[in-house]
Amino acid sequence: MAKIGINDAYGGLVLGKPIYVKNQLDVDVLVARKGAQLDDILIERLKRIGITTLEIAENEEPHNTEYVPVVQLPEPPPAPPAPEPLYEDVAPVEAIIDNRLKEEAVSSVKQLFSFLSSGEKVNMTTAYQCVENIDGVVEDLLDVIAGDETGLVHISDLKRHDEYTYHHSLSVSVLSIAVGKELGFSKDMLFRLGRCAMLHDIGKNLIPLDILNKAGKLSDREFELIKTHPVIGAESLKKNKIGNTELWRAVMYHHEKVDGTGYPHKLTGPYIPLFSKIIAVTDVYDAITSYRSYRSPMLPSHAMGILCKDTGTHFEADIVKAFMAKLEPYPMNTIVQLSNGKLAKVVRAGKTKLNPVVKLWGSRIVLDLSASENKGIVIVEVLDEKHLPEGYRLRK
Numbered sequence: 001m002a003k004i005g006i007n008d009a010y011g012g013l014v015l016g017k018p019i020y021v022k023n024q025l026d027v028d029v030l031v032a033r034k035g036a037q038l039d040d041i042l043i044e045r046l047k048r049i050g051i052t053t054l055e056i057a058e059n060e061e062p063h064n065t066e067y068v069p070v071v072q073l074p075e076p077p078p079a080p081p082a083p084e085p086l087y088e089d090v091a092p093v094e095a096i097i098d099n100r101l102k103e104e105a106v107s108s109v110k111q112l113f114s115f116l117s118s119g120e121k122v123n124m125t126t127a128y129q130c131v132e133n134i135d136g137v138v139e140d141l142l143d144v145i146a147g148d149e150t151g152l153v154h155i156s157d158l159k160r161h162d163e164y165t166y167h168h169s170l171s172v173s174v175l176s177i178a179v180g181k182e183l184g185f186s187k188d189m190l191f192r193l194g195r196c197a198m199l200h201d202i203g204k205n206l207i208p209l210d211i212l213n214k215a216g217k218l219s220d221r222e223f224e225l226i227k228t229h230p231v232i233g234a235e236s237l238k239k240n241k242i243g244n245t246e247l248w249r250a251v252m253y254h255h256e257k258v259d260g261t262g263y264p265h266k267l268t269g270p271y272i273p274l275f276s277k278i279i280a281v282t283d284v285y286d287a288i289t290s291y292r293s294y295r296s297p298m299l300p301s302h303a304m305g306i307l308c309k310d311t312g313t314h315f316e317a318d319i320v321k322a323f324m325a326k327l328e329p330y331p332m333n334t335i336v337q338l339s340n341g342k343l344a345k346v347v348r349a350g351k352t353k354l355n356p357v358v359k360l361w362g363s364r365i366v367l368d369l370s371a372s373e374n375k376g377i378v379i380v381e382v383l384d385e386k387h388l389p390e391g392y393r394l395r396k
Contacts, residue, residue, distance in 0.1 A: 001055045006047055009054055013038045016057035021049055086362030087395045090345050090385075093333045095157040096148075096174065101140050102158070105173075106166045108133035109198060113165070116236045117205035124240065131242055138173065138194035142187065145177050152328035153178040156382075159290055159297075165204055165212075168286055173197040175282035175323070176275075182322035196250035196275045199243070200283065203233025203251070213292075227263050230255055250275040254283060257314040269316060277316050281307060281323050284314075299379065300329030301354040330356045330379065335388070337381040343392055354379075361392055 001016035015036045020028040031049065032042060035057070046054070097105075112130035145153060155171040176197035180190045204212060207229055211222045218226065234252035237243050253276040256262035258269035262280075269277075285307060288298045298306075304324065311320045330336065334346040336358060344358035347366065355370035355378070367374050385394055 001057055003053055003055050006043070006052050006054060009038055009043050009046075009056075011037075011039045011043070013054075014057045015054065017055040019046065019051060019054075021051075083391065085391050085393045086343075087393050088345060088359075088361045089395045090335060091333050093154075093156050093331050096153055096155070097141065097144055097158075101137065101144070102170065104133065105137040105141075105170045105198075106163065108137060109169045110163065110166045112199075112242075113202055113205040116202060116240060116242075127240060127242060134198055135191075135195060138177075138191055138198060141174060141177055141194055142190055145174070145181060150328070151181075151326070153326055154328040154331045155286060155289075156331060156334065164290065164292065165201055168290065169198050169201055171286040171290075172200060172279060172282045175286065175327070176278050178326040179278050179282065179319060179322045182326045183318070192246060193275050193278065195243075196247050197279050197282065199233070199237070199247065200251055200254045200279050201229065201233065202236065203229035203231070206232050206236070227255070231264050246273070246275070249273045250279065252276075254279040256280070258316055259313045262314070278319055281315050281319050285323070285327075297382075299382065300327075301379065304329065304354065324353075327353070329353055330382075335383045335385075336379045337383060337389075339376070339378045339380050343383075343389065 004013075015032055015034055015038070018030060018034045019032040021031055022028055031051075032046070036042065038054075095102075108130055112127060112134065115127050115130065153174055155174060158167055158171045158174070173194045177190050177194045180193045185193065204226075207226055211218070211225060214222065230252050234248040237251065238248050250273055252264070253267060253272050256265065256267045256272045256276060257280070258272065258277070260266050260268040285303050288306065289300055289303050291297050304327070307315060307320050307323070311317050328349075330346050330353070332346055332348060334356075336344055336346060338344055338358070343361040344367070345361070346356045347359045348357045350356045350368055350370035352370045355368075357366060357368045357370075359366050367377065369377055369379070388394070
């Protein structure tokens with residue numbers, strides 16, 4: 001056989017080797033058989049499909065003078081249509097406080113925090129007005145919590161990505177008042193506790209935001225700076241004659257631990273103010289169950305596990321017990337992802353708070369997660385409407 005370029009081919013030559021090309025499915029398809037005699041039509045076709053060289057038979061009579069057209073194999077079958085999305089009717093989780101009170105609380109805390117962190121001389125008339133507004137909010141919170149028939153509180157509606165510090169202050173106040181109520185505090189004590197909790201983190205507005213919101217691990221210097229916020233907050237309030245010794249001490253010591261490993265003064269249990277010990281529990285719970293720039297929120301069940309593990313070392317047992325009694329970790333209509341891969345909504349409380357009764361998404365199947373037959377099925381994530389998996393929808 002002789003190899004020639006396609007441009008040197010002419011009619012009458014005989015192919016010494018069959019010619020194949022690959023189709024769109026990467027399958028070899030016969031274009032011209034061995035022994036086919038070239039003519040102008042076949043040569044032009046071979047050029048169009050990109051053949052550049054031919055192997056020509058020498059001294060061989062042609063036995064097939066026809067070329068084989070390129071065969072188009074059938075297109076692969078179309079992909080099956082996507083399944084219809086699963087719809088579910090889900091009402092919003094019932095808010096513990098209405099939007100008016102929530103906005104008033106956040107606005108009052110934000111304004112006072114801003115005044116005390118401005119570095120300029122504080123307009124005391126305005127500052128006192130902010131404190132009066134905060135006191136009014138706390139009074140309203142007392143009424144809301146006292147009027148709740150279940151006696152339980154949740155903070156799912158208070159979680160916000162933006163302005164975290166101010167919403168955190170409100171959440172900690174709500175939880176602390178609930179704990180105080182469980183401990184049998186008088187209305188006056190509940191009011192004072194709620195105010196202390198609302199202002200517990202006021203020193204954080206004097207810490208640079210790039211450190212507070214740092215995504216990576218804090219350096220030793222940065223962590224030491226953050227640890228100054230209880231002292232800074234208490235001194236700022238005292239300097240501007242806002243509150244009294246009870247408030248200043250509650251703010252100063254809310255990061256102390258009963259075993260003496262906290263800060264700023266490593267106080268042990270008997271020397272830590274009661275309000276500080278309550279705020280220590282509610283502060284940690286809200287912080288680790290909230291969205292932050294550097295991590296995702298922890299499940300309520302995991303957060304409660306941490307509180308239990310640290311009872312007696314970081315936290316006082318009676319306070320953790322009161323907190324557990326008042327908290328509703330998965331209120332009705334909470335959207336949850338289960339460990340079996342199913343999506344569900346909470347429809348009522350179960351025998352245990354961490355194992356509610358749920359309805360599987362888009363079905364009539366109801367599971368009591370505290371029942372023995374459902375042992376092993378647990379909540380692995382809490383979702384909102386914006387983060388539903390593909391294929392799941394709320395019915396509008």
